[in-house]
Amino acid sequence: MGMQSVREFVWGEIPSSKLEQKLLLKIDWFILSYCCLMYFTNYLDRANVNNAYVSGMRQELDMQGNDFNKINTIFTCGYIVGMIPNNLMLQVVKPRIWFPLMQIVWGVLTFCSSAVQNVEQLYAIRFFQGVSEASTFVGTHYILGSWYKPGELGKRSGIFTSSGLAGTLFSGVLQAAVYQNLNAVGGRSGWRWLFIIDGVITLPIALYGFIVFPDVPATTNAFYLSEEERLLSHERLESDTVQHGLSWNLVKKVLGRWRWYGCSLLFAISGETESFGSNNLMGQWLSAIGGYTVEQVDYYPSGVTAFGIASTLVCATWTDYTRARWPVLVYMCICCTIAAICILVWSSPTGLKFFAYYLAGASYSGQATTFAWANQICADDNQERAIVLASMNMWNNAVNAWWPLLFYPATDAPRFKKGMIAMICTCAATLAVTWLVWYLERREHRLANAKEKRLSQEGRESVGSDKVTGSGEK
Structure with missing residues (x-):
């Protein structure tokens, strides 16, 4: 390289x-x-x-x-x-x-x-x-x-x-x-x-x-951008972006396409892989099993976040280079599944459980990638993109309002058996929805290319027909 x-x-x-x-x-x-x-x-x-x-x-x-x-x-x-x-x-x-x-x-x-x-x-x-x-x-x-x-x-x-x-x-x-x-x-x-x-x-x-x-x-007046830079900032994005006023037609259009459903479902499910970190399960585990000071219980779980930051930056770098978003979600699901299995097998050594909780920090890497993917999918329509991005986080929070109470109650510490089983199922569901979004995106591109090719062919035939008509009239 x-x-x-x-x-x-x-x-x-x-x-x-x-x-x-x-x-x-x-x-x-x-x-x-x-x-x-x-x-x-x-x-x-x-x-x-x-x-x-x-x-x-x-x-x-x-x-x-x-x-x-x-x-x-x-x-x-x-x-x-x-x-x-x-x-x-x-x-x-x-x-x-x-x-x-x-x-x-x-x-x-x-x-x-x-x-x-x-x-x-x-x-x-x-x-x-x-x-x-x-x-x-x-x-x-x-x-x-x-x-x-x-x-x-x-x-x-x-x-x-x-x-x-x-x-x-x-x-x-x-x-x-x-x-x-x-x-x-x-x-x-x-x-x-x-x-x-x-x-x-x-x-x-x-x-x-x-x-x-x-x-x-399209609207920037930033004092630090020259007129040439303003024009370039608008022109350098390859796709033609649709921009319309806000109306009920926008709602019909958004709900009439797969993007809102697919992207919302993807983050509503995949966002729950962050449950290990967001509910501080490692801290609850350390506190429940005893033998650790208050400072250690507060400090040790920071490794989950640290690995999450490293995973996020490395995965974001890699996915920009390859232009493929879905492999990051696969990586995240594999890590979280391994972590859940290691913790579910309660006879596993303490060191392996430490490793498992830290490995689960990989779940944070999916967040940036999922939203970058949705931005990419909806790049041709600003209003739809705004609604889809907001809906993704809205549905994730709607699920997260009750998910921890059902699967990660504090009374389940230190084992969180229900939570580990739920994590494995969440990862499997995330992989299924990731495939669905990948398939629908590819299908949309294929249909768009076919339509463009057909219109181009009809345009050439129309030009040829005009030429024939014109030569006959002379």
Whole structure:
């Protein structure tokens, strides 16, 4: 593999000109820097209630029974409700305005959380926080699909999703430091300061977005792009993109094609392979079997996230180079199936269980690839792409609202027998749906090529017929 091939493998398709190379460098810097920072604050402001709950909020607000579970369920409901409207708003309001505006909304709500006097007030805040935070994940994938070619998209999607995973590695440390140093300062409890500090971090990043975010190629007025670069950003995406106003015809069109069903089903199922990490099963296992300090129980599971970041970046790099998305999902399913079997066989040694939990971190690699694939499938229609991306995450969250309660309840620790069986079945179902989407995409391309060939043939016959008619009239 030569240097050119190595460079292409590491950073995706090589720009064809110096101008394109300069353009790509600019949009990489300004789009990815803001989107990654936005997603990081999204994670901070979403996860802080977990830290607050164990840092005095439960006692101060006199929370009882499943009040804490209700907070998370209400947030998830808001998140589900907000997904499609947020993505459709990107068709109406410039992303440079909408993204930072929603970030300000959830930042202000985070400030408000520091002043709540009862859990009912927190319920209301968390619902609207879920609605506003729903703008970030699928909205960013929509923007990435608007700026990047298929050969560039996977790596950028991977970097974006990894920024959220990276946040899981040190956000807890940040929250603990805030609580340790600010508890009782100014007469405020430490958990209230958590919300204040997170809000303080959020708002300047929103201001940065107002200033530098470039919208989409067709409408960008970014100060750092020349007129030539603006034209190139619009022209370099190969496919002709359909752009219509919002109407009920859009809904009929989206529901009349396979894309919405196939992509939504794919992420609704494949997203549940992340259950090992999202439910911190390794931490629950270590805590339940005993013999580990609190610090070790908190620290050891970070290896799951670390392997998830590595898998995401390597897979995203590879899939951009090969232009094939489906093998990443196969890799993810194989890893998670092996992990589940190793844990299901309870007589296996502790070291093998450690290996299995870390191997299960591969499940995170499917997220970026699945959304890059959906961007690629719907590249010819912006509105459909926005709805499909939002629906994928919406259905995944709809499933995830009850999935852990059914298959990964804390009372099943340390073995999680039901969960391991469910994971094996989830991986098998993911492979089946992956094949279905792959088949339908290939079928769509085959039919489109056949139609184009037929129209071209009819055009040539029409020209030939005109020539014959013309020669007869002379």
